Amino acid sequence: MMTVLPFQKTGVVVFLGGMLLVGNSVAAGLDLQNGAEVYGETCVACHGENGKGEIPGVPDFTSKDGPLSKSDEILIRNVTNGFISPGAVMEMPALGGNPDLTQQDVKDVIAYLRKTFQK
Numbered sequence: 001m002m003t004v005l006p007f008q009k010t011g012v013v014v015f016l017g018g019m020l021l022v023g024n025s026v027a028a029g030l031d032l033q034n035g036a037e038v039y040g041e042t043c044v045a046c047h048g049e050n051g052k053g054e055i056p057g058v059p060d061f062t063s064k065d066g067p068l069s070k071s072d073e074i075l076i077r078n079v080t081n082g083f084i085s086p087g088a089v090m091e092m093p094a095l096g097g098n099p100d101l102t103q104q105d106v107k108d109v110i111a112y113l114r115k116t117f118q119k
């Protein structure tokens, strides 16, 4: 009989856990890794590593009733087209100012925002 060492069991659990996470994202057609890359390349300069906003006028993603309380549909539209709320000091540029971003990139980065910053 083969001896199963404790670390082997842990390995199996970690592996299965990883598969579940990947499975969920794939089921929804979302790639969180891509979302993280898009955020790091295009969004972080204004929105910050911690999602709280680097510049005055940039909203706090971690705030409970902040932007992430809106639906995906609205967020996708506002990130894609850009927007400015009434009286705001600064606008959100269309696609964060990066015309190379695809609709998939936008969906992925919003999924990443929710996973990383939403309270």
Ligand code: HEC
Binding pocket: 038, 039, 042, 043, 044, 045, 046, 047, 057, 058, 059, 067, 070, 074, 075, 078, 079, 083, 084, 085, 086, 088, 089, 090, 091, 092, 093, 095, 096, 097, 109, 110
């Ligand atoms: C030049 C700075 C800048 C960059 C770059 C930028 N944003 Fe923004 N973003 C803003 C500002 C400013 C607002 C708030 C605008 C307002 O409320 O009028 C905002 C708002 C948002 C919102 C809230 C939308 C809503 O409906 O309330 C989301 C989501 C968002 N940004 C995502 C992103 C993503 C994703 C990227 C990268 C692809 C990005 N931003 C890049 C400045 C920026």
